Amino acid sequence: MDKSCLQYSLTEEERRTFDETGYLILENILSEEHVAALTKEVDSIYEAKLREGHDPKKAMFHPNFIPDHHLFADLVDYEKVLPKVWGILGWNIYLYHCHMIVTPPNGLEKNNKTFGWHQDSGRMNREMESHPRPRVSLKVAYFLSDISEAGRGNFYIVPNSHLKDDDIVVPDGEGQPEGAIPVRVKPGTAVFFDRRLWHAASPNWSDITRKVLFYGYGYRWVRTKDDMTVSGLWESSSPIRRQLLGAGKNADSYYTPTDADVPLRTWLQEHAPELARW
């Protein structure tokens, strides 16, 4: 990492927004050219899936896409985003999960059926006994298509719901939880969200295909959620990217890391010591 990335460190205002609302919207994180280059790769994967028989009316959920192109790997330690991730979670982190979602127009009449509301990480929301349960991970969603209007397969959220855990009421079949809003953003926007924030995908009733990349960061002692095949990238990656792609000397290194396991800590000790102390 070049230390110039510190200009993108999490600000106190961003921290407050994220802590209080459970999400943070950052516009123009990707340039137009960057969006175009990523979109080209997403389109080529989507077209290949269609040729393999994917239903063109259904969303394509494609996990473990980092090895598909270097542009996807380059976002794992993207200088405008990673400093904000470590500002929230600290240095003992890695990419535990990622998915690309392409949501084509569904060609159906608009309706108000309840979306698939959830908090991330499945059993974590049952088997941890505290309330509210701990954060543990977050996702960064990079929007490549224009979802500045509702009805375009928007990502939906219930702001402030991250500290309410299972106290929110999800309607049974019709309607959305109280306070639900569509996230409406332009291409190139990154949306950070706490894994506990109640959220949902929604149908695409527009004529614009929605394209988005989700990067999930969590502590190194959290298991991967995808069948990740990123270890093939370790050798050609920088030390910090290697950490973010899940490298570690042995099983215990995920719980009790040495300097060799967490080059991000060493880097922060040198360049931003206040972030390396815990």
Ligand SMILES: O=C(O)CCC(=O)C(=O)O
């Ligand atoms: O596709 C979406 O907008 C929602 C994605 C989602 O639910 C998730 O990443 O957990």
